[in-house]
Amino acid sequence: MSATAVSPYGPQADPGPPGLAAKLLGFCDELRGEGVAVGTSEILDAFAALELVDWTAREDFREALATTIAKSQDDRRVFELLFDRYFFRAAEAEAVQREFSERGVGGGEGDAVGEGSERIDMDELREQIREAIEAGDEDALRDLARLAIAAFGRGEGSGVVGVDVQRIRRTLGLTAGAQPPSEDGQERPSIDRDQLNRFERHLRRELERDLIERTKTLPPSRPLAELDRALPTNPTQDLAAVHRAVSQMKRRLATLGQEQRGHRKAAMVDVRRTMRASLETGGVPLRLKYKPKRPRRPEIYVLCDVSTSVTSASVFFLSVLHALHDSFRKLRSFVFIERISEVTDVFEHERDFAVVAQKISSEGGVADVSGYTDYGRVWLEFLTEISDDLDPRSTVIVLGDARTNGREPHAEVFAQVAERAGRLFWLNPEPKLYWNYGDSVMAAYERHCDGAFECWTTRHLENFVNVVAGGVPAAE
Amino acid sequence: MAESSVAEVKEALARVGYLADEPAALVSYLAQELGKPVLVEGPAGVGKTELAKAISRATGRELVRLQCYEGLDEAKAMYEWNYRKQLLRIQAGGEGGWDDVQEDIFSSEFLLTRPLMQAISSPEPVVLLIDEIDKTDQEFEAMLLELLSDFQITIPELGQIAATTMPIVVLTSNDSRELTEALKRRCLYLWLDYPGAEREMEIVRLHVPELSESVARRLVEVIEMVRALDLKKPPSIAESIDWARTLLLMGAEDIDQETFKQSMSIIVKHRTDIDLVAERVGMKLAEAPSPAG
Numbered sequence: 001m002s003a004t005a006v007s008p009y010g011p012q013a014d015p016g017p018p019g020l021a022a023k024l025l026g027f028c029d030e031l032r033g034e035g036v037a038v039g040t041s042e043i044l045d046a047f048a049a050l051e052l053v054d055w056t057a058r059e060d061f062r063e064a065l066a067t068t069i070a071k072s073q074d075d076r077r078v079f080e081l082l083f084d085r086y087f088f089r090a091a092e093a094e095a096v097q098r099e100f101s102e103r104g105v106g107g108g109e110g111d112a113v114g115e116g117s118e119r120i121d122m123d124e125l126r127e128q129i130r131e132a133i134e135a136g137d138e139d140a141l142r143d144l145a146r147l148a149i150a151a152f153g154r155g156e157g158s159g160v161v162g163v164d165v166q167r168i169r170r171t172l173g174l175t176a177g178a179q180p181p182s183e184d185g186q187e188r189p190s191i192d193r194d195q196l197n198r199f200e201r202h203l204r205r206e207l208e209r210d211l212i213e214r215t216k217t218l219p220p221s222r223p224l225a226e227l228d229r230a231l232p233t234n235p236t237q238d239l240a241a242v243h244r245a246v247s248q249m250k251r252r253l254a255t256l257g258q259e260q261r262g263h264r265k266a267a268m269v270d271v272r273r274t275m276r277a278s279l280e281t282g283g284v285p286l287r288l289k290y291k292p293k294r295p296r297r298p299e300i301y302v303l304c305d306v307s308t309s310v311t312s313a314s315v316f317f318l319s320v321l322h323a324l325h326d327s328f329r330k331l332r333s334f335v336f337i338e339r340i341s342e343v344t345d346v347f348e349h350e351r352d353f354a355v356v357a358q359k360i361s362s363e364g365g366v367a368d369v370s371g372y373t374d375y376g377r378v379w380l381e382f383l384t385e386i387s388d389d390l391d392p393r394s395t396v397i398v399l400g401d402a403r404t405n406g407r408e409p410h411a412e413v414f415a416q417v418a419e420r421a422g423r424l425f426w427l428n429p430e431p432k433l434y435w436n437y438g439d440s441v442m443a444a445y446e447r448h449c450d451g452a453f454e455c456w457t458t459r460h461l462e463n464f465v466n467v468v469a470g471g472v473p474a475a476e
Numbered sequence: 477m478a479e480s481s482v483a484e485v486k487e488a489l490a491r492v493g494y495l496a497d498e499p500a501a502l503v504s505y506l507a508q509e510l511g512k513p514v515l516v517e518g519p520a521g522v523g524k525t526e527l528a529k530a531i532s533r534a535t536g537r538e539l540v541r542l543q544c545y546e547g548l549d550e551a552k553a554m555y556e557w558n559y560r561k562q563l564l565r566i567q568a569g570g571e572g573g574w575d576d577v578q579e580d581i582f583s584s585e586f587l588l589t590r591p592l593m594q595a596i597s598s599p600e601p602v603v604l605l606i607d608e609i610d611k612t613d614q615e616f617e618a619m620l621l622e623l624l625s626d627f628q629i630t631i632p633e634l635g636q637i638a639a640t641t642m643p644i645v646v647l648t649s650n651d652s653r654e655l656t657e658a659l660k661r662r663c664l665y666l667w668l669d670y671p672g673a674e675r676e677m678e679i680v681r682l683h684v685p686e687l688s689e690s691v692a693r694r695l696v697e698v699i700e701m702v703r704a705l706d707l708k709k710p711p712s713i714a715e716s717i718d719w720a721r722t723l724l725l726m727g728a729e730d731i732d733q734e735t736f737k738q739s740m741s742i743i744v745k746h747r748t749d750i751d752l753v754a755e756r757v758g759m760k761l762a763e764a765p766s767p768a769g
């Protein structure tokens with residue numbers, strides 16, 4: 001078969017058993033296992049699409065699958081990871097099963113290069129790799145990666161693929177950024193990180209293949225989704241999800257609030273539309289049409305606890321705050337520990353999350369002597385300084401664990417705040433189980449809230465959005 | 477044969493001034509062959525709407541566009557009964573009794589077609605663009621499902637109206653909310669992102685061929701730098717092209733600090749963004765005095 005010769009897995013890899021269908025279904029199963037919703041209709045589409053593209057072309061094959069199966073950016077990310085793993089491993093598994101070995105079957109190609117490693121001119125190799133990187137020639141890169149591994153990879157490898165990749169790259173002296181001029185003094189374009197990554201990816205792939213060949217086993221496949229389940233400690237990784245939940249929240253807050261409050265009586269008759277509708281009934285205005293009420297811009301006050309007891313969660317909360325600032329113009333944000341401090345300006349002038357987080361910790365002006373949260377004092381300060389601005393239109397969202405460290409909670413002051421504000425929600429970074437244990441006084445505050453939610457993952461945040469949207473008070 | 481077809485689509489798109497990358501060309505091709513709607517997502521200003529327009533130009537089909545907004549309903553998207561005309565018909569009387577009139581006023585003659593109906597009932601195949609679907613509410617999405625899977629619309633008084641010709645349907649979304657699974661299931665999915673430097677260069681050169689290559693290259697570099705910042709509204713492809721035209725009018729030989737300052741408002745349109753860009757990118761331009769040429 002001619003396909004054997006052009007197979008990306010080298011000369012020994014067979015295109016696979018007759019049964020692409022089975023392979024594809026297996027792949028879809030794995031995707032489902034990772035939480036991608038792949039429906040039967042999507043699989044059918046995938047097959048229909050594959051009939052139309054020349055799927056021996058790797059890129060087309062992958063794109064055709066992706067466009068029919070992965071229906072969002074997140075799905076696409078999972079798809080990319082799994083695609084490589086699944087189809088790459090499928091070929092390797094086949095090779096192991098049939099006991100093919102590159103060294104055995106390949107006419108000693110590997111050995112010849114291995115012995116000749118002394119004779120490979122390192123400068124020459126480096127030049128060629130640079131050229132291939134510049135040209136973006138994937139095939140050449142793959143060949144060169146194999147050559148590089150053959151030259152100073154095999155045998156002395158550490159066995160850990162990631163380490164070996166970096167070792168080889170360093171030995172070759174390849175770095176991202178500006179490149180030294182070539183020998184004849186000509187300037188060369190710089191190599192950026194992405195281009196270098198592409199080469200490293202080939203290295204990694206070839207090393208992994210080598211490893212599989214040597215050990216004759218496939219590395220265990222780890223589920224990917226675990227990463228997403230835990231508390232997001234790394235804000236950049238989850239920022240997109242937070243942003244999405246928040247932009248959803250924006251729509252809900254903007255449109256929902258007033259409907260439930262029943263201001264029907266105040267509605268204005270839209271004469272034009274009433275007349276238009278009356279045509280239906282022969283000019284008799286049977287049905288009155290009202291002017292659509294302009295959605296009021298919600299004013300949002302967010303109070304965020306940044307004390308040590310919520311350290312792990314405050315990164316998450318700050319990213320929530322960061323996302324909120326992108327979506328709402330009328331948003332004032334405050335951080336508090338012992339005292340409260342307004343940080344609206346920081347968010348408005350700085351768009352980079354890392355800088356924001358750093359600025360808040362350095363200039364927030366909330367870290368007092370003890371570093372322990374004093375909720376009572378925070379409410380008092382909030383009430384005296386800010387609550388004049390509160391009106392029934394405003395929504396207050398508190399992000400905190402309600403742990404007062406034994407200090408006076410001043411729930412009655414909190415009640416006043418709740419009364420002045422239109423709505424008040426509390427997001428607690430602790431699981432509900434821990435509420436009211438120890439110094440947590442959640443119950444005292446919860447009574448005055450329109451809703452109190454546990455919130456320590458983006459999923460909880462989405463839940464909060466949904467409950468707010470559904471108008472169901474969350475207090476059970 | 478299949479291979480050449482994807483390439484042909486790409487070529488056809490390029491002829492009408494849209495440089496599609498591989499995935500975009502492939503999806504456009506699949507959409508035509510499979511007769512499935514395409515859902516295009518991506519940040520604002522990467523050419524989602526333009527893709528639909530280009531497909532319409534490349535295939536010589538008419539473009540029917542439905543711009544979505546909050547509160548869009550079926551009377552504005554699908555069809556509406558022409559009450560006025562119905563009323564006239566009733567008042568005009570006629571020999572027939574009530575039964576005749578009743579039958580008559582609910583015929584297609586009294587139907588005002590809106591974009592979706594128009595796309596379905598057109599005798600010539602069209603390209604239907606449903607723009608910014610994420611701006612509507614979920615109920616509207618649900619209403620679209622029948623159209624997207626079966627290319628038909630059910631009117632209670634008339635029954636089903638099925639498409640006589642297969643439209644190419646393109647839906648765009650800025651990803652401001654998660655679309656429903658049901659909708660996604662019926663579509664092919666395409667994520668468009670900002671083009672790489674090389675492709676953007678090609679795009680700029682295609683639209684503003686008079687601009688010298690060195691300036692175009694510099695422009696693309698600066699745009700990349702600006703996009704790398706975390707802006708409220710990063711510059712779109714259309715804005716890069718506008719900027720290229722502006723530079724051409726200004727007769728700029730190179731983009732130095734002065735030119736940048738004067739023309740920056742073309743690509744950055746937010747006060748806080750302008751400060752940020754002036755600070756981060758403008759300074760950089762000053763530091764590196766322009767190399768000759």
